[in-house]
Amino acid sequence: VRIKLGLLYGGKSAEHQVSLQTALAVINALNGEKFEVHPVYITENGEWIRGEIIEGKVQGVEELTLTEKATAKAISPTSLSTLSQEGEAVDVVFPLLHGPNGEDGTVQGMLELLNIPYVGNGVLGSAAGMDKVIMKNLFAQAGLKQVKYVHFLKMDWKNNEVAAYREVEQELGYPCFVKPANLGSSVGINKCTNREELVNAFEEAFQFDRKIIVEEGITAREVEIGVLGNDAPSCSVVGEIVAKTDFYDYKSKYQDGDTALIIPAEISKETYVRMEEEAIKAFKAIDGSGLVRADFFLTEDGSLVINEVNTMPGFTPFSMFPLLWEHKGVPYSELIEKLVELGMERHAEKQ
Ligand code: ATP
Ligand code: MG
Ligand code: MG
Ligand code: MG
Structure with a gap:
């Protein structure tokens, strides 16, 4: 009997595109005799769509056109329990998702509640x-x-921006790296060598998160x-x-x-x-x-x-x-x- 594998890809995350690149490769590499693949495409808006593999192509991948057939089938995340053709739960889910809403324990928590096995880290490991x-x-x-680091909440920074910049300069100096606390693929990350760059880097990183980290550059x-x-x-x-x-x-x-x-x-x-x-x-x-x-x-x-x-x-x-x-x-x-x-x-x- 083939293993029914639910494959989650895309995702409501700044790393959406990265996930799309991967999904196709994983589907192509899966041994069809061992696995029955059930792709689920998560749009950038967080809508879940029952994906279809059409001529070996994966929906959502930029250069490929979406088919009407596939876009019609919006599903609720919890319907992963009844994803297979026979209306049974999939045997296991591979959350091929990067960044928030996928790599951070949220999807993992849902899978725990649905009692479906899944690939990768659990709720705590993913979140941490x-x-x-x-x-x-x-x-x-x-x-x-580790390198030295400090962190800031958007609210505290808004209250006293200059104090935040001074803290960075005193604790770490330049060069330093400013990063959104929760992201990946280097999105929102900047290297700063002076105050002006630091100000811009804070602005950018806070567009992605309510919390940022600043690290000593090594x-x-x-x-x-x-x-x-x-x-x-x-x-x-x-x-x-x-x-x-x-x-x-x-x-x-x-x-x-x-x-x-x-x-x-x-x-x-x-x-x-x-x-x-x-x-x-x-x-x-x-x-x-x-x-x-x-x-x-x-x-x-x-x-x-x-x-x-x-x-x-x-x-x-x-x-x-x-x-x-x-x-x-x-x-x-x-x-x-x-x-x-x-x-x-x-x-x-x-x-
Ligand atoms: P990913 O998850 O894709 O690996 P990320 O978004 O989590 O990336 P980091 O790995 O933290 O980001 O940083 C991205 C890159 O920035 C590093 O690979 C490195 O080149 C550079 N970098 C990050 N922090 C520092 C630092 N403190 N000193 C010097 N270079 C750094
Ligand atoms: Mg990372
Ligand atoms: Mg990452
Ligand atoms: Mg990294």
Whole structure:
């Protein structure tokens, strides 16, 4: 019997487009003998649509036209329980969603209530991994090395903007990075080297969130590692990002294509082992399950400074996380199957 897999993609998030790129690749990689795929497209407005795979194309993907057939079938999120042709619940859901309303525990909470197994992190891990301030506080408690950071609520900033800028200058200085607390794909992130840039960066970041984080800017190599598993997770090889731009911004991630991913990264065995240990510490600090991609800075003196974990990292066949596993001997379609298994295992444990 084939596994009925609900695939959620798109999403009400600034990372909508990134999710669309992934959905097609995942559908194409799924073994049709093992899986019966039920795609659900979530529009940018948060409307859920029963997707259809038409000639191997996925609805919503920009260059493809939506079909009338598919757009007609708006559904309620809770109807995931009766998504299959026979009106049965799907066996498992893959929330291929990035950012708020998908990677942050909201969709995960709904799936918990519907009692449907799902791929990836649970409610707590997803929520903790989405909020950079909460995540960093948890990392600090786990003894992981990080850059200095401060955070602000929009209300406090509005009350006294200058006090906020002074705090940044006193605590961190320049360069610093201003980020919305809850986002990804570098959306809303700016590097600042002076007050004017700082003011603009605050304005921009607060367009995406009521909370922002400001971090000390670090000059270092950027290295990433994949973590896979539930309570006994294991690590992939390490990859390095070499961005040709000033930092790894949205354009260099998804548009320019001139960012080099070096896999495996040229690092010492000792650094690699340390990175494995710290990535698993980070995974456990957020109570992770399924997968994370842990992003570190590697400084000239050999220190590993954790930047973040992503609980649903970029997942096209050309994205870092799948490539890291491929180099570890787990090809793309096998990785997807492994993730589905892990999701079902975790669900079974809770019953
Ligand atoms: P994603 O989820 O896609 O990995 P994100 O939106 O969560 O990205 P970050 O990974 O925090 O954003 O930052 C994006 C990029 O900005 C980093 O990959 C790095 O190039 C740069 N960057 C972020 N913070 C710092 C810092 N404190 N010092 C130096 N560079 C930084
Ligand atoms: Mg991130
Ligand atoms: Mg992310
Ligand atoms: Mg990152």
